[in-house]
Amino acid sequence: EAVALVYEDQQLSYRELNERANRLAHHLIALGVGPDVLVGICLERSLELIVGLLGILKAGGAYVPLDPSYPKERLAFMLSDTQAPVLLTQQLLLAQLPPFEGALLCLDRDWPEIAVQSNSDPSCRATAENLAYVIYTSGSTGRPKGVEIGHRALVNHMNWMQFRFPLTAHDRVLQKTSISADASVWEIFAAFMGGGRLILAAPGVQRSSTDVIETIRRQQITVLQLVPSMAAAMLDDMKLRKCTTLRYLYCGGEILKPEVARRLCAQLSVELINLYGPTEATVDATYCVYDAENDWQTIPIGRPITNSRAYILDRNGQLVPAGIPGQLYIGGKGLARGYLNRPELTMAKFVPDPFSKVPGARMYRTGDLARYVPNGNIEFLGRIDEQVKIRGFRIEPGEIEAVLMEHASLQQAVVIAREDTPGDQRLVAYLVAANAISADMEGLHALMRKRLPEHMRPTAYVFLKAFPQLPNGKIDRKALPAPSDDRSALDAVFVAPRDAREELVAQVWCELLHLER
8 A cells, every 4th residue: 555656646556556557457468468569658757657667568568668759750660660559648649649550548538448457467478588668769870779678687677776776665766757768767667676656757847957856855755867967957056955865866878077976975965876878788787886085087887787797898809908998898688689670780789799608698889988997997988989978868960960961952961969068068960051052941940840859959050161071081070160159040030138127137048058149
C-alpha cells in the first residue's frame, strides 16, 4: 500500500500500479505482444505513461518511446522502422500522430476495455537475451537509428545503481527527462527498485531551473539528475540552498566543469556523481564521485560500472599508456544488441573485443576521445567526429545538414555547435545559397519544424558566399564566423521599447542574453 507514483494531485500505491500494469499486460498479450515484439508508446508525462511502460515489459515486449513533441514525419519514420504492431497513446495526442495501421490503444479512452483483464501477474516469457526497449538517437546519415537494449544490460545497470547508490522506501526520485532519452530509464526504475516514490514532474518543468528547484522543495526530492548546463543555471537561485532533502545528485550528458561542481557542493549537502555513457552502453558506462577536497582541474568520467569495461586505444587498436589520448571503447554486459535494421552499422560500431576471454565478446566504438589520468580515472577530451551534445541530447550535425540540403534554395550547409558565450552552447547553421539567390527563410524554418525536434533546430543561420577551406579542400570549420548577436533577426522585425518601463526590462534582457537590443 506504499505510495509508488505521484503526478501532481494524483498517486498510485505499489499494489494499484502493479494491478493496472498487469491488466494492460494481459491485454497486450492478447494482441500478440511477447518477446522482442516492439510496442510504440507516445504519452505525455502522466500516471498512464508509467503504467504503459510497465505493462509492455510485463507482457514480455520492448517499448519504443515516441516523444509527443517530435514532428509527425520523425514519428512516422520510427513507427515504420520498428514495424510496431501496437501503439499506446492518449486521446489528446491523436491529432499529432501520423497514420498508424496497427492496434491503437488510448490508455485514457480505452481503459474500460482494458480493465476487464485479470489483475494477476502475467507469465512473462521474456529472458535476459530479449529486448527491453529501443531508443532512437540522431544519425549522421540523415535518419535516426534505433538502439536495441536487452534485459541483461538493463538489469546490470539497475543492479549497479542500487548496490553503489542504494535507495530506500524514504527516497523520492524526480522523473523529468523525456522518455526518448535513456537517462529516463534509471529515473523511472531506480525508485521502484528501492521501494521509494517516483515523482513525475509537471509539463515543462525540465526547461526551467526555477521550476525544478520549486519541485524539489515542494515534493521533498532526494534523488535528482541534471545536465550540467541546468545545474549551472540553478546556482544563482537563492532558493537552491533550501533543497535540503537532496542526497544524490547525478550529472551527465555534458562536461561537468569543476567550478559548477564546487558551487553545487558548497550549497547542497549531496553526493555528486558525474556519469558518462552512450545510449549503446545502456545509460551509464563509467562514473566518478566528486570529492570537494580534491583540487580538480577537470572532473573525470571515472571508472567503469560493474560488469563494464573501458579501453582507450590508438589508431591501430592498441592500448595506450596513461596520459596519451585515444578513442574510448566500452565492453561488458551493458552493450546494446545493436542498431535496429542496420546490420552494417552494427558491425562497424560493435566490434570484437580482443581483450576479453569471453567467447564472442564485443566492444563499442564510442567515437569519444579520452585518456587515463595517473590515478586510473578516465578523462573525457571531446569527440573524434563531429557529433555534439546540447543540453544532454546527442546530436549528429550531419542529420541536420541533410535536412537543410532538401531545401531547393541552398547549395551547401554546415552545422556546428558554438559556445561564444560561456555556458551558452547552441547550434549554428552556415549556408551558401544556390545561384546567389537569397534563401526562403520562412520555408526553411517550416522544413526544420516539420522534420526535426526542437533540440535539433539551429538557433542561428549565417549565410556566406563560400565556405573557408583547409589546404586539403575540406571546410575549415574553425574559421566559420560567429553569428550576429541579434538571434531574432531572421524571425521577427525589431520592435523598440515603447516607454521607460519597457526600456528597463529590455536592458535587463540585453545584459542576460548578451545582446545589443
